[in-house]
Amino acid sequence: MTDLTGKFFWYELMTSDPQAALAFYGDVVGWTSQPFGGERTDDPYHVVSGSAGAVGGVMAIPAEARDCGMTPWWGGYIGSADVDADAARLRAAGGTVKRPPEDIPGVGRFAVMSDPGGAIFMLLKGSSPDGMESAPPMAPGHVGWHELYAGDYDKDLAFYTGQFGWTQGDAMDMGPMGSYRLVSQTGGSDFQDMTGGIMPVLKDMPVPVWLFYFTVGNIDAAVERVKAGGGVVLNGPQEVPGGAWIIQATDPQGAMFALVGGKEEAR
Structure with a gap:
């Protein structure tokens, strides 16, 4: 396991x-x-x-x-x-x-x-001695990316890397929004090893928060399902490094979530 x-x-x-x-x-x-x-x-x-x-x-x-x-x-x-x-x-x-x-x-x-x-x-x-197997990367329906909107960027980055052994990847300059630092929970340092990112909390967000990206196939089809189900798309679709596409959204009850997917897959 x-x-x-x-x-x-x-x-x-x-x-x-x-x-x-x-x-x-x-x-x-x-x-x-x-x-x-x-x-x-x-x-x-x-x-x-x-x-x-x-x-x-x-x-x-x-x-x-x-x-x-x-x-x-x-x-x-x-x-x-x-x-x-x-x-x-x-x-x-x-x-x-x-x-x-x-x-x-x-x-x-x-x-x-x-x-x-x-x-x-x-x-x-x-409580069980039997553990869980990690899902394969970008497995449909599983979390494909973890993103922290940090309340204290420098301290939070040092906290997760120092206390959990996460490794740092490249940092991307996002202008007024600050720096987006790639991180890996698995200890790798190459781009394909990265499992998430840390950036400063946005000014219009009420509190610092972890945001989880659930993997879908075609992002455009997923956007239509979000809207049809009563959710609200806050941002995207937006292409990100590596060729994936993302959105951030809220569900009908108001919980914030995100999706990551492609442009060609059926789902």
Whole structure:
């Protein structure tokens, strides 16, 4: 099994309407879904899967979080060999523990963290000795790119590379928007090894955030599915280095997400 320590490997949507979100992403991205453990309750956790297996989950925003003002959003889990030790180490390096380590019965141990600039991510160690295999690069329905809109560009870049062992690739000058630094969670240094990028948070974004790019085939067809399903395209399609095309969008409930794809594929 793939060693997922220090890598994003699970993605979770907390939303105001799980059933509507499942229908939207099922059409736009092509996911299948089922309640976790096969249990059909009034408020289940739905596991969503792409072409190479499970990608993440969709759940309703917990009542206590909703009462505190949480709105629909996508979060990412980074693999941890020891959640308690990692939470303490990351706090000492400038991160913040938003929710102390605790167990999820039948799933594992997790903690909610933020980086020095304020972007949220989670740590997770699964309770099962069986790990997950990473999806092949650009597998349909899986995350093909990870992008941080950093609240503190320099500190956040040093945080992720120093604490998780990510490597840096080239930096691209984006003029007034600052520098876009390619990063690799797998330790490679060539362009094909890059798995994401870090850039300063945009002025019109309310908070620093991680944005996840789900892989589709034809980006133009995907744009039409987003619009038909009630989503809003914020930017794109835009061609990026390597020949891929991207969009950023919000789903009908308001959660921000992104897509990456091509121009010739059927889906």
